[in-house]
Amino acid sequence: MGQFQDVQAFVSEAKRLSQMGELQDLLADGLGALGFKQFAFIHHVPGISPQENVVRLSNYPDSWIDVIRKRRYFSDDPIHAACERSAVAFTWSKLDEIITLSRRQVEIMTAWGDHGFGDSFTVPIHIPGEAVGSCSMGVRAGQALPEDCLPAAQYMSSFAFEAARRIARLNHGAGEATAPRARDLSQRQFDCLVLVARGKSDWDIAQILGISHQTVHQHVEEAKRRYGVASRTQLVVHALYASQLAFADIVDPGQR
Amino acid sequence: MVWIVTSENRHQFVDAIAMMHRHRKAIFVDGLKWSVPVVEGQYEIDQFDTDDAVYLIALDPSTQNHLGSVRLLPSVGPHLLGQKFGYLCDGPVPIAEDVWEITRLCTAPGVKDARTIRRRLATALMEFGLLFGVRQYTSVAHMAWLSQVLAAGWDCEPLGLPQRVDGDDIGAIAINVSPTSLQMFRQSLGLRRPLLHLPHQTQAA
Numbered sequence: 229m230g231q232f233q234d235v236q237a238f239v240s241e242a243k244r245l246s247q248m249g250e251l252q253d254l255l256a257d258g259l260g261a262l263g264f265k266q267f268a269f270i271h272h273v274p275g276i277s278p279q280e281n282v283v284r285l286s287n288y289p290d291s292w293i294d295v296i297r298k299r300r301y302f303s304d305d306p307i308h309a310a311c312e313r314s315a316v317a318f319t320w321s322k323l324d325e326i327i328t329l330s331r332r333q334v335e336i337m338t339a340w341g342d343h344g345f346g347d348s349f350t351v352p353i354h355i356p357g358e359a360v361g362s363c364s365m366g367v368r369a370g371q372a373l374p375e376d377c378l379p380a381a382q383y384m385s386s387f388a389f390e391a392a393r394r395i396a397r398l399n400h401g402a403g404e405a406t407a408p409r410a411r412d413l414s415q416r417q418f419d420c421l422v423l424v425a426r427g428k429s430d431w432d433i434a435q436i437l438g439i440s441h442q443t444v445h446q447h448v449e450e451a452k453r454r455y456g457v458a459s460r461t462q463l464v465v466h467a468l469y470a471s472q473l474a475f476a477d478i479v480d481p482g483q484r
Numbered sequence: 485m486v487w488i489v490t491s492e493n494r495h496q497f498v499d500a501i502a503m504m505h506r507h508r509k510a511i512f513v514d515g516l517k518w519s520v521p522v523v524e525g526q527y528e529i530d531q532f533d534t535d536d537a538v539y540l541i542a543l544d545p546s547t548q549n550h551l552g553s554v555r556l557l558p559s560v561g562p563h564l565l566g567q568k569f570g571y572l573c574d575g576p577v578p579i580a581e582d583v584w585e586i587t588r589l590c591t592a593p594g595v596k597d598a599r600t601i602r603r604r605l606a607t608a609l610m611e612f613g614l615l616f617g618v619r620q621y622t623s624v625a626h627m628a629w630l631s632q633v634l635a636a637g638w639d640c641e642p643l644g645l646p647q648r649v650d651g652d653d654i655g656a657i658a659i660n661v662s663p664t665s666l667q668m669f670r671q672s673l674g675l676r677r678p679l680l681h682l683p684h685q686t687q688a689a
Contacts, residue, residue: 230574231645232574232644232645235645236641239641239642240641315629316628316652316653317627317653351627351631353631354628354631354632355632355635356599356632379655380645382646383645383646386630386631389631390631393635410597410600413596418596419594422594472597472599474598476515
């Protein structure tokens, strides 16, 4: 069979599965056939133990999991940091084009290599209202990534991650438990929220929208009340997490 | 409220259509930097915005402002996948009376609850499909958005491996129309009845 037929078979199988263990085996076979030796499909939520509606699938050896746990690598993971900055898939050899690695992150990458792991390919997973996730798959130290297989790996990753989300939901019987609900805001309250998120003061916002300083204050206070939060920063964070506000609303592409 | 806009009833939606083309320019040309034609410096209109195109347009019920929209083209006529991106399909481009293409799905820039509007459009697409006998939609998807599309509940199948085109990884996908998908989208919105509105001049597409 050609590579695309393998992907088609993988996708229809992933849609059918209802057990995380079966998906783990499917991934090991599917990615193994493309030439990858290890993989990790995870939501970037701290902790090692299973949690509700959180995807955590990998075939890393226990020895590496122990290293991550003992040295508390999770919170400084450079791949997670890069996923925050990138919507598109990347290979780890080009990591420094996305982020500037801190000394701690260089240490993590060195430990990765010392453990016998090599170059990898990561597909970031950005779903509104959820923690960022990633699908990473790699080869052993000294081996070359199977470049020809990256498009197939991209599709296997996206469809398998979705299957993992579905199975996690089935297992825990809940809907979108990780996503806080967007609150009903008026258009004006929303306009003020966007400008708050862009770092504008009430006075600035009043000038931009051509309304009074007092009215701006009332809109922002009402938006905070509806989100049940006390500060402007909390308001922005909650609205982002609920996907009422998108990063694109806040960050001008020219500023990046 | 989502309206079915066809060549027959377009005259009832002149303002909404103009607004849709302005918003498309803001999103696809100014925002995403696509190199697609711009008409009179403010409207994104290409060679597929013809009488064959059907638009599903979400309008604000009080202001009649364009909140979001999607363009549908019959696969038996000229369409993006058929004319320009056929090489993204591993086999032949799916062409049949019951296959339509989705392009230019967008929400108005800066609109609140963009996610809800996208869900309404998704629901309307399923309603349209079931109503007019569309079995499958095809589309060209950006890989950066694929996980979001899958998470929204679309039942997708790849039509070929993704490829890098002008710096973006894109792939052709098929989306199956089914009552299950419709039910799931409606549940996510808490809806019990159809969202789609057919202005009385609308003929079956």
